[in-house]
Amino acid sequence: MSGLRHRIPQALLDSLPPPPAPVAKFLPAREVNGLVYLSGLAPVENGEPLAGQIGAEIDEEEGRRRARLVGLALLSNLRAALGDLQRVREVIKLNGYVNAPSGFTDHPRIVDGCSEVFIEAFGEAGKHARTAVGVASLPGNISVEIEAIVAVT
Template structure:
């Protein structure tokens, strides 16, 4: 069993199927030794995770939504390259948080995804990151995150 697949099993993580695009874009683009994964929206086992941080969701709920985005990002990376052991580095995450104007804990929300990347990939999962607020997100979801992975 591959190292990352074994780590996922050890953590009790089952990746979802890589989500299909909802509009006129592709889920990922490979350019040289990088995979650019389109934004993945918060979608859990019970469907879309909707809400607005600072209004009807707290930081812990937002971080869980971000973790589900991270699972979808890993699933897309696997769809792109087939073998997660080919990931040399999680280069960057850009996280968007559906939040009120006075909400300032976007970084704590996106930590749900960042923490997952380190859990799964170890030091290879440490990355650069942006965490920003959005007045709204597609379909009313709480979080959307995109990623750049370096591959071998």
Template sequence: MKKLIFCSMLSAALVLPLSVSAQSTTPEQRIEKAGFVLPKATKPIGNYVTWRLSGKTLYLSGHGACEGKSVLGKLGDTLNVKQGYEASQQVGLCALATIKSAIGDLSKVKQVLQISGMVNATSSFTDHPKVINGFSDMFVTAFGDDGKAARAAVGMTSLPANWAVEISAIVELK
């Protein structure tokens, strides 16, 4: 019996530091570890706000990339899926920067509820989900499984300033 208790305690002692260290890693640290840097949050380019908080729900307006890093062009014409994915990643970083500017700390995010992705694409382009995966993957990098959301990925004949992608999101806070 003493061996069983000792083995249980030893197992707990070995596993506990692993789970505590995984939980103590912040979304910002996970983003940095993945090789990305959060940009400065963007400002509205029209008569709207980039975010709106209602209770514990944070709504993000449609985003392009921050700091002039928007990829311009049309998927299926001037851009391929890989370029669209990378554009979508940049938009994800910008959205994360907006969340941080709104609530001060990405650790306050409970879960991502919904992502609505728009892809500037030709009528024959059909890989919209592969493009929007860049954004979704960025949120999973930051929040783990809590970054997975209900999602739409649709094509548009044009987007503001000829952006390759524009994405909005709804986030639940702790």
């Protein structure tokens, strides 16, 4: 698989934000035995984390948009860690946490916003296993946090 060349859309690459700095004592990415573990990220816009509960203050479409912002930031951290996104063999798994009120049940649809970024970037190699769960709160009341595991050459 080392000869795999992804046709990552230039528009997607151009939309990547600068890699976000960690907000606590952890690494943004860690490569171990051909896997890159990407730390969970929040949606950020204009330098500010986006807060609020999805399904309460925030509608589902805005929640999906915020998950997409996280996907773009994860790709940015991945590119910074690898130097070249062509090293990606496949996306293994995403874990998504949605800040939502009790009774909200559409967590998978929200996290789809992030999944779509990886599929857009890597095609079939971007399809992944996934967890999408609702939580009562997230750090700083952020609306969504997503982490990823990616296999690399």
